[in-house]
Amino acid sequence: MTAARRQTVFAGLDQPQAWPPTPRALDPHRLERPLTELGGVGQAQAKRLAKLGLASVRDVLEHRPRRYETAADEVRIAALRHDDAEVVVVGEVLNVEKRPLRGRRTMVRARISDGSATISASWFNQPWLADQLTPGTRVRLRGKLGRFGFDVRSYDLGEAHATADFAPVYPAAEEIAAKTVRRVVDAALPFVLDVPDPLPAELRQREGLPLKRDALAAVHTPVSLDEAERGRQRLAFEELLVLQIGIARRAAERERTLAASLGEPGDLILRYRKALPFALTPYQEQAIRELDGDLARTVPMQRLLQGDVGSGKTVVALYALLRAVENGRQGALMAPTETLAEQHFLTIADLCLELGVTCALLTSSSPRRDRETAAQADVVVGTHALIQEGVELRDLAVAVVDEQHRFGVEQRAALLHGRAPHVLHMTATPIPRTLALTVYGDLAVSEIAKPPASRKPIVTRWLTEDRASEVYTRLTNLLREGRQAYVVCPMIEASETSLARAAEEEAERLRRAELREFRVGCLHGRLKPADRRDLMARFKARELDVLVATTVIEVGVDVPNATVMIVQEADRFGLAQLHQLRGRVGRGAEQSYCLLVSRAKEELTESAQARLQALCDTTDGFALAEVDLELRGGGALLGTRQSGISDLRFAHVVRDRELLERARAASREVGPGLLQEAVDELFAEVEPETLA
Numbered sequence: 108m109t110a111a112r113r114q115t116v117f118a119g120l121d122q123p124q125a126w127p128p129t130p131r132a133l134d135p136h137r138l139e140r141p142l143t144e145l146g147g148v149g150q151a152q153a154k155r156l157a158k159l160g161l162a163s164v165r166d167v168l169e170h171r172p173r174r175y176e177t178a179a180d181e182v183r184i185a186a187l188r189h190d191d192a193e194v195v196v197v198g199e200v201l202n203v204e205k206r207p208l209r210g211r212r213t214m215v216r217a218r219i220s221d222g223s224a225t226i227s228a229s230w231f232n233q234p235w236l237a238d239q240l241t242p243g244t245r246v247r248l249r250g251k252l253g254r255f256g257f258d259v260r261s262y263d264l265g266e267a268h269a270t271a272d273f274a275p276v277y278p279a280a281e282e283i284a285a286k287t288v289r290r291v292v293d294a295a296l297p298f299v300l301d302v303p304d305p306l307p308a309e310l311r312q313r314e315g316l317p318l319k320r321d322a323l324a325a326v327h328t329p330v331s332l333d334e335a336e337r338g339r340q341r342l343a344f345e346e347l348l349v350l351q352i353g354i355a356r357r358a359a360e361r362e363r364t365l366a367a368s369l370g371e372p373g374d375l376i377l378r379y380r381k382a383l384p385f386a387l388t389p390y391q392e393q394a395i396r397e398l399d400g401d402l403a404r405t406v407p408m409q410r411l412l413q414g415d416v417g418s419g420k421t422v423v424a425l426y427a428l429l430r431a432v433e434n435g436r437q438g439a440l441m442a443p444t445e446t447l448a449e450q451h452f453l454t455i456a457d458l459c460l461e462l463g464v465t466c467a468l469l470t471s472s473s474p475r476r477d478r479e480t481a482a483q484a485d486v487v488v489g490t491h492a493l494i495q496e497g498v499e500l501r502d503l504a505v506a507v508v509d510e511q512h513r514f515g516v517e518q519r520a521a522l523l524h525g526r527a528p529h530v531l532h533m534t535a536t537p538i539p540r541t542l543a544l545t546v547y548g549d550l551a552v553s554e555i556a557k558p559p560a561s562r563k564p565i566v567t568r569w570l571t572e573d574r575a576s577e578v579y580t581r582l583t584n585l586l587r588e589g590r591q592a593y594v595v596c597p598m599i600e601a602s603e604t605s606l607a608r609a610a611e612e613e614a615e616r617l618r619r620a621e622l623r624e625f626r627v628g629c630l631h632g633r634l635k636p637a638d639r640r641d642l643m644a645r646f647k648a649r650e651l652d653v654l655v656a657t658t659v660i661e662v663g664v665d666v667p668n669a670t671v672m673i674v675q676e677a678d679r680f681g682l683a684q685l686h687q688l689r690g691r692v693g694r695g696a697e698q699s700y701c702l703l704v705s706r707a708k709e710e711l712t713e714s715a716q717a718r719l720q721a722l723c724d725t726t727d728g729f730a731l732a733e734v735d736l737e738l739r740g741g742g743a744l745l746g747t748r749q750s751g752i753s754d755l756r757f758a759h760v761v762r763d764r765e766l767l768e769r770a771r772a773a774s775r776e777v778g779p780g781l782l783q784e785a786v787d788e789l790f791a792e793v794e795p796e797t798l799a
């Protein structure tokens with residue numbers, strides 16, 4: 108069937124009617140043509156396609172099908188079973204209704220018949236569908252039988268053909284049907300003949316890879332799933348190769364940059380070790396050894412320190428900063444938010460004082476005149492204000508960047524610009540080794556694999572909103588036993604101000620209702636720093652039982668008696684973020700609980716369900732990071748564009764390990780100049796000179 112589609116697609120050419128075609132002169136310019144030059148694509152449609160990132164013929168050819176359908180996926184309605192995997196139903200709309208749900212959500216339900224039986228299918232939060240699903244409309248629905256009928260995961264409206272074998276299914280967007288995308292791909296496909304292959308023939312042969320042209324044809328019109336996968340691997344290999352070449356180039360550039368060697372640890376470090384109330388764990392010691400090795404060199408350190416929440420990274424960070432100070436130079440610690448910068452400052456200021464090291468906080472709310480003084484301190488803690496214009500750090504030698512994936516590239520690059528300090532990046536989002544290689548191939552990685560003391564695993568439960576009263580009964584019982592709790596408010600796409608308002612309202616509601624016998628505080632990003640510190644101090648001193656909070660508590664807050672966390676509308680949060688939030692409890696000797704409250708399961712996307720389930724299944728940050736990668740791909744985990752990884756279309760950072768190793772090996776062998784254009788494009792945004 109798809110072989111037939113391939114024939115049809117290519118039949119329009121003044122070219123052989125069969126695949127593969129005979130060679131002809133390439134004309135890569137054709138690949139840059141706008142889609143409006145393709146038959147059947149108008150201005151309006153081109154605009155909608157552009158929203159999917161599809162502007163040129165090339166974009167369309169490189170648009171990856173999400174999966175392939177086969178005739179075997181199609182099921183008669185009468186034969187639907189509850190334990191089926193996702194299936195396809197083809198039928199006709201009998202009638203349709205639109206229903207409002209709580210909280211401005213809507214549900215559209217349509218009765219569908221295919222002659223064998225009827226079923227009601229539901230769509231959530233797509234109200235416009237009610238107008239499109241008029242009686243008599245033919246539909247193809249992909250989904251599963253659920254509690255209220257057929258849960259639609261994806262759909263096509265209009266004439267619904269029988270499922271072709273291995274028919275590609277493209278990611279669709281709100282206003283653009285998968286079917287439309289498929290039609291545009293078909294229109295663009297003949298131009299694969301103009302796609303050159305940038306890989307040297309010798310490399311291709313050695314790796315057993317098809318031509319790029321054939322790989323693209325295979326991905327869009329496979330004759331078998333196997334062929335589609337081979338095509339994908341060819342395209343993935345090239346992507347990974349570009350990434351690895353770029354990483355190698357960046358590493359080489361750094362090797363040519365100069366930094367001051369900080370020699371061997373001295374007296375200040377000895378005193379620091381003595382001042383700590385505990386002995387360092389072997390993991391911390393190991394990280395420190397690795398760091399000392401870097402600091403002794405005249406090449407700027409670029410090291411990633413990774414360790415789960417609470418694993419003890421801060422101690423190592425301060426060590427690095429003090430190495431600068433004992434050389435008469437300066438250390439800076441940069442945090443992604445003001446709250447976190449303050450937390451870090453509070454943590455290390457006392458120790459610094461004890462050691463006779465000056466330490467200052469410098470954020471965007473610091474007055475101008477204070478900034479100048481702060482910039483002179485031995486250790487400066489702050490936000491990105493640290494690297495903004497008008498701040499002249501005295502003599503920066505070591506910079507620690509916390510939670511680097513939250514920083515825009517510009518901010519990181521500016522810190523480095525013209526100064527070449529040694530840099531230690533810290534992250535609590537554990538990154539699987541392969542991903543670290545992919546993204547931070549030029550960073551050395553130190554890992555704190557285990558926290559200092561073994562803690563009781565946090566008991567995590569996922570409950571739906573209809574069981575909210577159960578949640579609060581449980582909470583009330585624990586509070587009566589003297590425990591404290593966090594209630595995290597839903598994270599809607601909104602401003603800091605409206606988040607703050609929502610949190611205040613929720614705190615007020617809880618004070619009047621479920622938590623009326625308790626003392627409830629409210630923590631959010633709109634509080635003045637002094638008020639925030641005061642609130643935290645009162646919570647720590649047990650003058651408050653419950654802290655209703657926005658995600659500002661995500662990082663850094665440390666109150667061991669707080670053993671309960673409730674996350675409202677937990678399905679709106681990302682996996683990494685939920686893991687971070689959960690890390691606020693489980694810090695003391697008592698058993699801790701994390702209760703994730705979500706909307707009804709039917710209303711959740713598959714990936715939201717998978718996220719919440721994964722959190723219940725494990726507290727291991729690494730396992731969760733792997734799940735997150737599986738669900739979202741690497742780009743989303745690390746932040747947009749930062750690493751080039753979000754540009755990976757065909758490669759998968761977790762599954763393509765072997766391919767990655769091959770690309771890495773190949774990147775060391777290929778001569779200079781190969782794929783340079785692609786490398787430049789991918790790394791354009793991380794080159795410091797563009798940001799000066």
Ligand code: ADP
Binds near residue numbers: 386387560
């Ligand atoms: P992270 O920054 O990795 O989340 P922290 O550095 O904040 O973790 O450490 C978490 C807690 O563990 C802190 O209260 C810290 O004082 C404590 N801690 C750090 N290292 C040790 C150690 N070697 N032994 C005992 N406690 C430690």
Ligand code: MG
Binds near residue numbers: 417420421663
């Ligand atoms: Mg920390």
